[in-house]
Amino acid sequence: MLPLVQSWEKLMCLADLEFDYINPYDSASRINSVILPEFALQGVLCLQFLLCGHWLMFLFCVPVIYCNWKMYEKRQYLVDVTEIFNQLNREKKRRLIKLIYNVILLFLSLFWMIWSVLADDE
Structure with a gap:
């Protein structure tokens, strides 16, 4: 749930920046x-699925x-203050895709838990 909140917060910061708020x-x-804690939480979640035997998840x-690893390896995970307006549309798309992916992952996790x-x- 926390990666969802962090993704939403990053997306809202970019939208506020776009409208000059x-x-x-x-x-x-x-x-x-919040980027490095998000990477760590997603890594822990993935490792937890692996250790618990939830192979599909x-x-x-x-x-x-x-x-995340490729972005960290290329040093593209941080947002540069001087280039933020040039990267605004790309960053918003990236954050939106990640938010949608995390929502789908949340619903799949809830589905498998209820299942x-x-x-x-029985």
Whole structure:
């Protein structure tokens, strides 16, 4: 649930920046402060699915972990204050796709949890 909140917060910071409600420095510092914890939480979630034997959910998490790793490896995970307006549309699309992906992952997790609880009752 926390990656959803962080994705939503980053998307809202970019939207506020686009409509000039917030300055670029504040927006970049807010976004950059939650990126590494988001990467860590997604990694822990993926590892937890792997250790618990939920192979399908683990396979759904792998593309996000790979994308996060590539962004971290290329040093593209931080938002630059001086280039934030040039990267605004791309960053908004990236954050929106990640938010949608996390929502789908949340619903799949809830579905599998309810499914397993109902299967245990029978």
